[in-house]
Structures are given as structure tokens and as C-alpha cells.
Amino acid sequence: MHPPISLIWFFLTAGVSIGLFTFTYFMEFLILFGKNTAMPRQAVIISLVISLILIGLGAIGASFHLGHKMRAWKAIKRFHTSWLSREAVFSGVYGFVLFLYGLAYYFNANPFIQHSLGILTFVLGWLSAFSTAMIYASNKFVLEWNTSLTVLYYLNMYLMLGSSAFLSLTYFYRPEFIPTYLFLTFLFVSLGLAFRIAFNIRQFIIPRPTINEALNLPHNRPIRVLDTGTTTNNYCTEEFYYKKGKDLLGSVLPVAYILTFIVPLFLIVYAWITGNYNYNFFKIAFASLVLGSFLERWCFFVEGNHVQNLFYGLYPEEGYRLRKGYMERKKTVIRL
């Protein structure tokens, strides 16, 4: 699948926004149970402003993959059937309620109102994340995506981004929470690594359809694509088979693994074990996580193989035989 950069941008911005808000509000929520977890007022306001700006930038960025940006509001019409519609509604309302929560917090509104808005923002944020993940997971024609792993992994990535971002806030405002957030970041990054490995292993074992199934022909008939009707690529081959990406995948995926998981894990475990809470470690870990997540999402798209590629002979089972132009002569070997 061709990776839309605007959707990767939305993933990063919404991920940091919802993840950061989750931990910011989590600390506020614990106060209700008599815990001394209140972050200084300035830290909460900074965190809420960052979350609000990021979700706003995410919504603007995501609209760039639409053909008609000015009609984006129409995406709310099919809430009852479309995960994209649900994502649009939930992320929009999340941003709005987050703004209300920010106002309530800033003006010291009644605690009941504050916490009601906080819980509502939390729920809406995660419903938005879930809806985004379901857009991919519910697509049964991209088998790599069509699994609950996609959802679990996606939500965990938000927690990875959020906990590592919140780590920086604790460094400046409540250093005594640094070990807690080091542990949480370690936990979510480790889980992310496990989910990612499982996601990659699964790609080797999923039973895939063949061109015979696509054409509804008997399995014992070898079938070859002779001609796809056009001598060049078309929308279908460019959208569903990104050749340049497939060629680069082998190099990009290891870098994504290193930046998303290995570098942050190394820095966090090092800080955790040595007790050397150097801010640069947290900064680099977060930056590496964001950059790695960008590459990881890019790989996620490129790894997706749409079953419509079967008609073009561009499916893993078919060995990606055809190349751009489709008119290349196959080498004929005659053994006598």
C-alpha cells in the first residue's frame, strides 16, 4: 500500500496528544483517591496546550490526504457504519472537550466539572485512537492489517509516545516520578517491540489467497498474467503496490526497529539502572521514538498487500513477478 504521509503525521500528532493527555489527566485523577500526584499547575497547562495544538495540527495535516478538504465536515455523516467517520467525530470532539477541560482547569472550575470533562476527554481520545486503528484492522482485504494485533499495537504506540513525552515533564516538575515513568515507558516500548515482532512474524504465516482464488479458477491450473490492459501503472497499481517502497522496505524496517525500540529502550534502561537521570537521555529517547514511529508507520503501509494486486500478479505468493511497464519479456529457458 502506498503510505500517505498526512496519515502518518496524524498518527504522530494524535498519538502524542492523546498519550500525553492520558498521563497528565491520570495524575490529576489519582488525586481523587488521596494520592499526592498533582503536577504543578504550570506543567498541566503546558501539557494541555501541547495536546491541544498537536491534535489541531493533526486534524489539519490529515485533511491533506483528502481530495476535497473543504468537504471534510461531511465525514460525520456515516457514523453508524464507517470507522473513518467515527474517527473524524471522536477526534474532533476530543479536541473540543480537551479545550473545555483546559478552560475548566485554568479557571479552577468546580472539581466535579473538571473531572467530568477530564474523563470525557480521556474516553473520547481513546475512542478516536481505537477508531483510527479499526480503519486498518477492519480492512479484510489487506491481510497484514486485518488482525486485532493492529489495534493493540496501535493503542500501545500512543501509550509509548505519551509516557515518554510525560517523562520530560516529570523531569522538570516532579523528579520523584521519574522512576515511575521510566518504568512505564520501558513497559510500553517493550510491549510495542513484542507486538511489532508478532506483527512481522504473522506476515509469514497468514494463509494468503492465490490468483486462482481471485479468478475463481481451479487450484491445479497454473495461471500467468500476460497483460494488464495498460502498458504503464495506473491508480490501482500505484495505490496498492508501492514498488519504490517495497524495494526500500528491507533497509527502512531495521532502522525503524532501532529508532523506535532499541535506542529508547537502551537509554531508558541505562538511566533506570544507573540512576543517572540526564535530561538529554529522555530528549533523545523521545525524539528517536517519534522518528522511529514515523518510519515504522511508513513500513506498516508498505508491508500491507492488498488482494486486488492478485489481478496484476503483484502479490507475495506470486513472487512480485511483474515490474513497472509490465511489458518486460520474461527470460525463457529451454532445457533439452
Next chain:
Amino acid sequence: MAQFALVIDLNTCVGCHACATNCKEWNTQAAFGPLSDFDPYGKEPQGVWYNRIMTYEMGEFPNTQVFHLPKSCLHCQDAPCVPVCPTGASYKREQDGIVLVNYDDCIGCKLCSWSCPYGCREFDEADKVMKKCTLCIDRIYDESLPPEHRKPACVLTCPAKARFFGDIEDPNSEVYRVIKERNGFVLFSDAGTNPGNHYLPRTETKVHVDEHLLKHDNPLFLEVLRRHHVGG
């Protein structure tokens, strides 16, 4: 419920691309046009087509068969492209089962094409909306046309008469009859989309190669003999 669809006879289709060409011609000028072209005189001319013809070779040499597969929107009875559309621009008509896109509501998110297992939707970069076969709905309901012309452009133009059009749910229709009589099948039946368009399977023929029919200067002469005798 009525389900208008095409039935394509794979025995008769010669892969001449007349259906695709006439489809492009009609739909570029009619109510659902244009179907944009990009870089038409360049190295890689591209364009939006409602109908594309694939050519496949089946079997092993020398017993191979080539067949052509014209593929346009299959107007699935459980169309997966419809529920995923966030705006309702993609919809299935109850009265005849035709799946359409309302260009005024389409936001160009491409999700419908992601959910189509057949690759039958194409994004028009010029209009920034998703386009697909309409079964020439602007022709088939046009009462100013003589009744025999109220058919999709591809059906009217097919020189081999390989295409049939009608209501596949109506037992009195020609399409219903040919599907039943000649074991009409659908693409990707496991996808659970229940497509409207059907294909009539090829009648398989077995080629027997006699030695005396072979030319001795054929570069594949020995290969054919070897396979023929070994049975490979």
C-alpha cells in the same frame, strides 16, 4: 430485490478492448464524465478507466489457454465500499442494485478503493473524487433512446457479443438464464461480497500434439517432443 449486472462470456471475449474504449468514450462525454487522462503523449500515459481488460494464460505448455477478463465494478450485492464511505457518497441503489458515487459528497479519502478487493474504483486526480463504473445508468434509464439502446455502452459495442446486461435476480431475464445454464461464476467468491457481475467459464479444450504436425525447424521442436513423451 433487483440487481442489474453484466455477464461476460469468457469463451467469446477476444480481448479487443472495444468495451473499455467505448466505456471511456461514453463516460467521458456523458453525465458522469470526464474520465481524466494524464500525460497522454508522454512515456507513461495514465488515465481513469471504468473498465480494464486483463489477459491471463492458464495451464502448462503446450496445453495452455489464453483468456481475457474485462473487469469493471462488479456492483456487489454486499458491497464493502459502501459502509466504509464516511460521507455516504458511495451508495447502492435499492431499486436496481447499482453502486454509485455522488461526486458532490465524495471527499476523496480513497477508503472505498481500499475496501474493494477487485480494484474497480479509480481516483480521478483532476476532479479529486473517486470514480467507478455506473453501468451506464444515464443510458439504461434514458427514455429518449430506443429500448434496444438502453444498455451499457460496453454491451452495445462488444463486437463478439460477449456481454449480457440485465437483472440477474429476475428468472425471466437473459442474464439469469445464461448464468444458470452455463454455470456463471463470480470473481473472488471467498471475499463475501456477492458480486453482481458474473462470468461464463471457458470450455476447456485439450490440445493433442501429433509429431507429424510439428515443424522440424521449430526451435521448440525437441522441447515439445520431450514433454509430449514424458508427459510433462
